[in-house]
Amino acid sequence: MAKSKTIRVTPNVQKCLEELKAVVKSMPAGEKKERAEGVISYLSSTFKGKPQPGQGRACGGGRLVIK
Secondary structure (H helix, E strand, C coil): CCCCCCCCCHHHHHHHHHHHHHHHCCCCCCCCHHHHHHHHHHHHHHCCCCCEEEEEECCCCEECCCC
């Protein structure tokens, strides 16, 4: 178990988030796009230092990331 609930953002991880944002912009409207936007929102706030949930599988606004 990690000692901290925050993550370290490396340049590669930041680049992956930027790529994800670009891909999601081109997605058609629908549930998958909403879920992907939830992932982006969650990752963005996490990258800004917001602590991770203790046993989190939830991704902002009740959107499920991994089932």
